[in-house]
Amino acid sequence: MAFPKYIFLTSLVITLLVFVAGLFLGWNLDTLRSSELLSDLRNNELDTESYLVERAFWDSYGGEDCRFAELRLNSLSAELAELGQYLNSYQKKNIFEEDEFQYLARRYFLLEIRGYILYNELKENCAIQNDVILYFYGFEDEESQKQGYVLDKIVDRSNGTVDIFSINKDYEGDGALETVKLYYNVTVTPTIIINGNTKKEGYVNYDEIKELLNATFV
Numbered sequence: 001m002a003f004p005k006y007i008f009l010t011s012l013v014i015t016l017l018v019f020v021a022g023l024f025l026g027w028n029l030d031t032l033r034s035s036e037l038l039s040d041l042r043n044n045e046l047d048t049e050s051y052l053v054e055r056a057f058w059d060s061y062g063g064e065d066c067r068f069a070e071l072r073l074n075s076l077s078a079e080l081a082e083l084g085q086y087l088n089s090y091q092k093k094n095i096f097e098e099d100e101f102q103y104l105a106r107r108y109f110l111l112e113i114r115g116y117i118l119y120n121e122l123k124e125n126c127a128i129q130n131d132v133i134l135y136f137y138g139f140e141d142e143e144s145q146k147q148g149y150v151l152d153k154i155v156d157r158s159n160g161t162v163d164i165f166s167i168n169k170d171y172e173g174d175g176a177l178e179t180v181k182l183y184y185n186v187t188v189t190p191t192i193i194i195n196g197n198t199k200k201e202g203y204v205n206y207d208e209i210k211e212l213l214n215a216t217f218v
Contacts, residue, residue, distance in 0.1 A: 045078065076115055105168070
């Protein structure tokens, strides 16, 4: 039985409309996600800048409230961790948003480095006991994914005594990121730097990290 030609034409038009609508919807969702992430990054950047101004104030007028500074940096670290998870969730974006995504990623990694520096300064100036881990990972690297799960577990069980700053080792094109990788001689992923002086290359399991931290949490 032959079907009228207009039925096939109608089906073709409907299929094309659905396809175009899907592309348009995907593009709008990507734009919305990027806008939300950009807003979060801006807020985090302002929080960091606020902390720097606060530090400058204490340096000029004397004294420093270490408890307040610790609370601010703990909040900064938590925000960065959340942003990192959000950014990784949309690592594979479509062609329409690639340039903007790279821009957002660069801003995020620079904030990670700044947060890492500030946190180590806080440890030195206020003698806090928190452990700090700098984590270099590779995108679509299975060992890095496993390491990420372990580090998430460490943070969850540490009761706020461990802070982790993550950097994509494969990200190129920024001098500050290259300097940090060069300073720690990071050549493989995953790589973790514990408290600035203990370097471990390759996957490190939960119990070994706990031992390196001399941690008492379960």
